Structures are given as structure tokens and as C-alpha cells.
Amino acid sequence: MKIQKLIVPALSLSLLLPAAGAFAATPVTATPTVSTKAADLRAGLDYLLSEHFALAVVAMTKAYEGAPDAKEAYQALDQNALDMQPAIEAIYGKAGAAEFERIFRAHNKYTDNLVKATKMNNKAAIKKAEAQVQGFVDEFSKFLATATEGKLPQKAAAQALRMHEDQVQDVFEKYVAGDYNGAYMEYREGFETMFTVSKALSGAIVAQNPAKFNNGSVDTPAADLRSALNHLAAEHFALSVLQMQKQYNGKTKDSDALIKAEAANTAAFKKAITSIYGAEGGNQFEKIWVTNHIKAQSDYVTALKKGDKTSLQAVKDRITDFTKEFSTFLGTATANNLPASAAEKALMTHEKQVQSVIDQYASKQYAAAYKADREGFKTMFGIGEALGGAIVKQYPDKFKKAAAPAPAPAPAKPSNASMMTVWMKLNSKQLKVGDKTTMMDTMPVVKNGTTYIPLRYLAEGIGAKVKWNKSAGEVTVMAGKDTMKFWINKTAVDVNGKTQQLEATAMVNNDGRTLVPLRSITELLGWDVKWNKSTGAITLTKSM
Numbered sequence: 001m002k003i004q005k006l007i008v009p010a011l012s013l014s015l016l017l018p019a020a021g022a023f024a025a026t027p028v029t030a031t032p033t034v035s036t037k038a039a040d041l042r043a044g045l046d047y048l049l050s051e052h053f054a055l056a057v058v059a060m061t062k063a064y065e066g067a068p069d070a071k072e073a074y075q076a077l078d079q080n081a082l083d084m085q086p087a088i089e090a091i092y093g094k095a096g097a098a099e100f101e102r103i104f105r106a107h108n109k110y111t112d113n114l115v116k117a118t119k120m121n122n123k124a125a126i127k128k129a130e131a132q133v134q135g136f137v138d139e140f141s142k143f144l145a146t147a148t149e150g151k152l153p154q155k156a157a158a159q160a161l162r163m164h165e166d167q168v169q170d171v172f173e174k175y176v177a178g179d180y181n182g183a184y185m186e187y188r189e190g191f192e193t194m195f196t197v198s199k200a201l202s203g204a205i206v207a208q209n210p211a212k213f214n215n216g217s218v219d220t221p222a223a224d225l226r227s228a229l230n231h232l233a234a235e236h237f238a239l240s241v242l243q244m245q246k247q248y249n250g251k252t253k254d255s256d257a258l259i260k261a262e263a264a265n266t267a268a269f270k271k272a273i274t275s276i277y278g279a280e281g282g283n284q285f286e287k288i289w290v291t292n293h294i295k296a297q298s299d300y301v302t303a304l305k306k307g308d309k310t311s312l313q314a315v316k317d318r319i320t321d322f323t324k325e326f327s328t329f330l331g332t333a334t335a336n337n338l339p340a341s342a343a344e345k346a347l348m349t350h351e352k353q354v355q356s357v358i359d360q361y362a363s364k365q366y367a368a369a370y371k372a373d374r375e376g377f378k379t380m381f382g383i384g385e386a387l388g389g390a391i392v393k394q395y396p397d398k399f400k401k402a403a404a405p406a407p408a409p410a411p412a413k414p415s416n417a418s419m420m421t422v423w424m425k426l427n428s429k430q431l432k433v434g435d436k437t438t439m440m441d442t443m444p445v446v447k448n449g450t451t452y453i454p455l456r457y458l459a460e461g462i463g464a465k466v467k468w469n470k471s472a473g474e475v476t477v478m479a480g481k482d483t484m485k486f487w488i489n490k491t492a493v494d495v496n497g498k499t500q501q502l503e504a505t506a507m508v509n510n511d512g513r514t515l516v517p518l519r520s521i522t523e524l525l526g527w528d529v530k531w532n533k534s535t536g537a538i539t540l541t542k543s544m
Helices: 038-066 071-081 085-120 123-147 152-174 182-209 219-249 252-306 309-334 340-362 366-394 455-462 518-524
Strands: 418-424 430-433 436-439 444-448 449-453 463-468 475-477 483-487 494-495 498-500 514-517 528-532 537-543
Touching: 038 071, 038 085, 038 152, 038 182, 038 219, 038 366, 038 518, 071 085, 071 366, 085 455, 152 182, 152 463, 182 219, 182 252, 182 483, 219 252, 219 340, 219 366, 252 309, 252 340, 340 366, 366 498, 449 455, 449 518, 455 463, 455 475, 455 514, 455 518, 475 528, 518 528
Parallel strands: none
Antiparallel strands: 418 430, 418 537, 430 436, 444 449, 449 514, 463 475, 475 483, 483 494, 494 498, 528 537
């Protein structure tokens, strides 16, 4: 599950375009651009780290299934690690690159060991593999801190790496348990985390070597825009390829969960477009993007699987129509700062790469499929530079970074500064953690006089980690020093090794989400609960 993030968060998509006049009161820098040495470094790390996450998940799940392409998936993951070397060598020399390779490549093997141990249900081997992964976190965080001369502190690096490893393992565990919706929801969160990590790491490298990067910064509105668009485009590619493979293999539940994840990616993309070009632009984007693009890819698989050449050509024609229509949309929206002809060429390259992956996969040419997959994934990282560059050129005043104002006196620390608040409401999908609002995919309910809340979102709110053992119906919640185990349809609960009783049993709702009795769970973990009967609002507070 998502844990508290202690490094700089990624740019909110709703803030892609700063409000008019946001920087009018202070002097501004030179003409903004998405293409600087610092932004290029960040984008390069965005690409390599996010690809690592995507390939790690694929390699682990393929190996667990015993899929015929498992070997090639792992080879692609290993090659990703090797491809990081030139970037590291350019900054830290051959010795630094060699040490990086030794540590980073080894951790791919540790996750592979975890898969094998899980498949054999060998608890001792699982424990050993998990210890190896933790050893990697400790060793690599020390390497990063030393290499950056403390610009990226070891503690921050270790927290980020541990978060990454937890997210990879959570995706894998949910996948093994058959919780595909949960697995791909966690996949999207883990994928996003890699862009946060790359921002922190690239920022540390630039701060350490300012002259090499023309005294630039990775943390500019233009660089943020480039990274956010690259994130969305790359996630789209990764999910699309995986969904097409699952559909081709007849894995309906897995494929359906990926379709939901793709829809979430589309919604995020629409939100980004809307933040720049308004609701009308967002709606137009969605209509074009979905009809002859997302849906057409699924239809492509259906025709390919049937061997229906006529239908396959019809789908290809639809996709060609999409590239023309969408390129026209982009050219018009950006006032031709991104010419329609250039956009169409890039879109056709993308579509051909997607088709090449699934064509090679269907032909069992797995090495070629992963080569095409990696090429296609890399292509998506030109999107942010091209589209982001066009948007920045179109609205330069919106992306000028303000000059740093004189530091203001530090405000007095409020007495409740360490108080954490989580808010939910009956029959509402809205969740507030502190001042941040998100949407859940299910909601709190009252059943037989007991208020139930979604465990996953409670865990996110309080920074806990949840593990689910489907065969045993066992849920483990780890929150700080507290560990709680409980079982579906049982009132017994184990809190730090002591058995207690819940007021009601935990249950799984129609959405496939685990719901837990509010008061029992939160009070056992030391949270204060306030319940507003008239509004159905639930407020949890705890001094952290």
C-alpha cells in the first residue's frame, strides 16, 4: 500500500498550468523551456527508473506464472540496469558506474528469488529473499548518499527505495492473490513513485554539479510539465501493451483490470489537457483518444487472435484515422507550436510500435517483442519534450519561474502540528488526509448497525502497510510499531501478538474491497474517532 512520502511529491496534474498572474509580483527568469541539461537529466532518469518498475512487475508475474516469455522479460529487466551505466559513468566515472551496476543488477536477482520462493511456498526462502532486498535498500541508499556527497541524504534515499520495493512486492502479492484490480491500482502508484524518485535524484546530482548543468534546475514549471506528460504517456504505453497480451492469452479478469487501469490513465490525461485547454478541450481529447485508439487496440487483438485479415486491416484504418484526427487536435490546441504533421508522424510511430509488440508476441518471437516494447516505451519520453515544449512556447508567461523572494520569518509552530487527520463520509467516495483530497473506488457503509470503512484507504491515510493472504482469508496491517492480523468473517483479531475480539467481523463488499469495523480497528491502533450521525462524516485523528 502507499506509505507516507518523505521526498518531494510529483507535480499535481491539476496544476500543470499555473494560474494567470501567479508570478506577476516578482522578477522572473529568462524565457522558459522544457529542454535544459537539468531537465534532460531528470527526463532520462524518469525513463530508466519507470521502465525498471514496469519491467520488474512484468518479470515477476511472468516468472510466477511460468509464462513462455518469462526469460525474455527478465533479460529486458537486466538490460535496463545495464542501460543506466552510461548516465552514471558520465557523472561519477567508471568506478562509480561499476559499483552502481554491481548493486543495482543484483537486486533484480533478489526479486527473482522472492518469486521462486513464493511459488514454492518456501517461507524460509521468502524470508531470505526479503532480507536480500532490504540489504539492497541499505547498500544502495548509502551508495547514493556517498556519490551525491550528501545532496541526497541516505535516510531519504532509503525511504524512497523501501517505498519502491514495497510497491513492487505489493503488486506481486495482489497479483498472486488474484486481486488484479488492486494489483494494477498499486502498479499505477508504484509507477508514479519512480518519477518522484527521479526528481529527487536528478535534483541532488544537479545541486552537486551545477557547472555541468549550466546552473540550471530540475525543479521548474516547464520541467515539471515535461515530466508529468512523459509519466502519462509512458504509463499509457506500458498498460496498453500488457492489456493486449493478457487479452490475447484469454486472461479475461486480468485484462479487464488493466482496462480499468487504462481508463484511470485516460482520466488523468484528460485532467491534464483540461487544466490547460479547458473542459471543451478535455472532452474533445477524451472522445478522440478512446474511440479509435484505446478501443481500437483491443479490437486489434480480437482480429489478430481470429486471424481475420479483413477485420485487422479495418482496425488499422481506424487507428490511422485516429492519428490524423488527434494530430489535428494537437496542432490546433497548441496554435501550431506542435505542427499537426510532426504530431501525426510521432503518433504513427507509437501505433506501429504497439502493434509490433503484440504481433511479435503472438508469433512467439519474445526477444523481438521485448525489444519492440522497450523501443516503444522509450519513444513515449519524446512526448513530454515535444508537447510540453509546444505548450510552454504557447504560454511562456505561465511557465516562468519566480525569482526567490527574501526569506520570511518562520511561522510559529502550531500546537497540533503533529496531529494527523483522516476524513471519510458514509456513501461517499471522497477521502481527505490532512489537506489532501482523493477519491476512493468504494465507500464506507453501515451494516447491521456497524460502520464499515475500506481498509485499503484507511491504511493509506494512516501510513500503514497491508498484506492479504487470500487462501487463509488473513489480513495483516502494519502501522508503525503495531501489527494487527484479522480474518474475514471472524471476530478474533491479533494485535501485537495478543488475541482480542472485534465488535463485528471484517467482510469483502461487492466491489471486492475489504471493509473493517471502524471503531474496533481504529481504537485498537490508538486513533480517536468522531462520528457525525446527521451528516455521516467520520473523522479520525492521532498525534503522530
